[in-house]
Amino acid sequence: MLQCQYSESAWTGKQPDCYEPDLSSLPKLPLTPSWLKELNVGLNCLYILVIITVTLSVIATLVLLFSSGFYVDRMLANSAMKPVIIAWLINAALILVTVFLFRIQKKNRDHYDIKYDDLALNFTKSMPLNKWVYSGMIIPTTTMGFMELTPSVWRQRGMADKFGRTFFDWDHIKLTVYDYSTTRFKKWLKVCRRVNFVIFPLFGWSYILQMINEDVFLPPYILLFVLQTLLLFSGRFIYAGENQVKLYEYNRHTGQVSKFDPSGNQLWSYPFSEFNMYVRYEPSDYGPTKRSRSCVPYMIHRYSPHWKVEDIINFYPPWTTHADRQSTKELIDTLIAFMNVKLPLPQCLALQACRHLDSTTQALETPEAGSTIDFLSMSDKEYKDMLFQIWKARQGTY
Numbered sequence: 377m378l379q380c381q382y383s384e385s386a387w388t389g390k391q392p393d394c395y396e397p398d399l400s401s402l403p404k405l406p407l408t409p410s411w412l413k414e415l416n417v418g419l420n421c422l423y424i425l426v427i428i429t430v431t432l433s434v435i436a437t438l439v440l441l442f443s444s445g446f447y448v449d450r451m452l453a454n455s456a457m458k459p460v461i462i463a464w465l466i467n468a469a470l471i472l473v474t475v476f477l478f479r480i481q482k483k484n485r486d487h488y489d490i491k492y493d494d495l496a497l498n499f500t501k502s503m504p505l506n507k508w509v510y511s512g513m514i515i516p517t518t519t520m521g522f523m524e525l526t527p528s529v530w531r532q533r534g535m536a537d538k539f540g541r542t543f544f545d546w547d548h549i550k551l552t553v554y555d556y557s558t559t560r561f562k563k564w565l566k567v568c569r570r571v572n573f574v575i576f577p578l579f580g581w582s583y584i585l586q587m588i589n590e591d592v593f594l595p596p597y598i599l600l601f602v603l604q605t606l607l608l609f610s611g612r613f614i615y616a617g618e619n620q621v622k623l624y625e626y627n628r629h630t631g632q633v634s635k636f637d638p639s640g641n642q643l644w645s646y647p648f649s650e651f652n653m654y655v656r657y658e659p660s661d662y663g664p665t666k667r668s669r670s671c672v673p674y675m676i677h678r679y680s681p682h683w684k685v686e687d688i689i690n691f692y693p694p695w696t697t698h699a700d701r702q703s704t705k706e707l708i709d710t711l712i713a714f715m716n717v718k719l720p721l722p723q724c725l726a727l728q729a730c731r732h733l734d735s736t737t738q739a740l741e742t743p744e745a746g747s748t749i750d751f752l753s754m755s756d757k758e759y760k761d762m763l764f765q766i767w768k769a770r771q772g773t774y
Contacts, residue, residue, distance in 0.1 A: 387631035445592035539615035548734040556618040671704040
């Protein structure tokens, strides 16, 4: 009765007989040419050099403009004019060289992408403790705190963010993860907007005082002030019209995990039980204790011919709050609980309205048991207090 709505391939929490991949049986890929590796290193150095030189050139140009009051004759007479022009010519040459080398690199992409000989041997063998074992299939239900939802936000806009973008579509059947693509122009606008949040409060007042107290050419100052003000409030324009791109899909009823390309076409679909979970720990030298670290989970299909980029699911954005072991474990446990049809659905805001439609949840969580949490009836403070209590209770299991 419990399995009536699930397919035969639905995952029941059973571990495979051979959990570890046989690395020796996987065919070897051709070695990456040494010149391509050197090109990759050289390009990374060029990117850093271009960023530094362009940043310094922009700063020098702004100093020149403001010190000359935007008068052309003063700028031409300024001794810094010639070095600034030379700097921009050097920038143009560096950018042209970078574009040329990038096209060579792109043409030979298959040779230097992350692949079996790099990832499987260097990553999984050199860091065996990063392997995440599916232990103890009685997984407690969780609140999916990494989605950063609160009852008031959910009642207002559901799973959409403040710009109307939906990164997760979740019901009792599927969890679908999306990202958003946009134009290069809007990508540059996003960068400018972030920079402007720092520059405008720090330096905006200085050229306003310059307009009031000194002899300057006003139109550029007024234009800059208007443009910076518009950038501060341009969020909805920048994020409007972005294309939603499907990344991954976890199907509870079929037990399948699917990945999609940028065009929305399915790259592959494999059973959830055929994936190994790894967590890359990245220690930090900052902070008083120097013990803080970031945790990035990966799911890798262990039976793929080669472990390439397309065989990997990495939990970078929109999974935004797995910076510590606790939230990382919460994320992984929630995926396991969601995919295991012998367990009830995780308890969270996103699933509250549809948990009763899942046959396992309906059978194991009867109304008389009183184990269901009504998130939507809580205030935001009650919700956060409850999350904190759950977090404290889970600390002992980590």
